[in-house]
Amino acid sequence: MENNEKHTKGYYIGIGLAIGIPLGIPIGLVLGNIALGPAIGMPLGLAIGYFLEKKFNTKPLELSKEDKQEQQKFVWILFLLGFVLFTLFFLGFLFYKN
Numbered sequence: 001m002e003n004n005e006k007h008t009k010g011y012y013i014g015i016g017l018a019i020g021i022p023l024g025i026p027i028g029l030v031l032g033n034i035a036l037g038p039a040i041g042m043p044l045g046l047a048i049g050y051f052l053e054k055k056f057n058t059k060p061l062e063l064s065k066e067d068k069q070e071q072q073k074f075v076w077i078l079f080l081l082g083f084v085l086f087t088l089f090f091l092g093f094l095f096y097k098n
Contacts, residue, residue: 020045
C-alpha cells in the first residue's frame with residue numbers, strides 16, 4: 001500500500017505520543033502509581049513516533065515562514081508558562097514547608 005500523503009516533520013512523533021501516553025496509564029495502574037504511567041508511556045510513544053516518522057515521512061513538507069513564526073511564539077509561551085509554574089512551585093516550597 002502506497003502512502004501518498006505528505007506531512008510536516010514531527011507529525012508521526014505527535015501521533016506516537018498520542019498513542020504512548022494513554023498506553024502508559026494502565027501500566028502505572030498495574031504498578032500502583034498512576035503518575036508513573038505517563039512517564040513510562042511518553043518514551044514509549046516517542047519511540048513509536050520515531051519509527052513511524054522514519055518509515056512513512058521520509059521527505060517531510062517544509063513549514064512556511066508564517067508557520068515557523070507561529071511555532072516559535074508557541075514555544076516561547078510554553079517556556080514562559082513552565083518558568084512561571086516552576087517559580088510558583090519553588091516559592092511555595094520555600095514558604096510553606098513544615
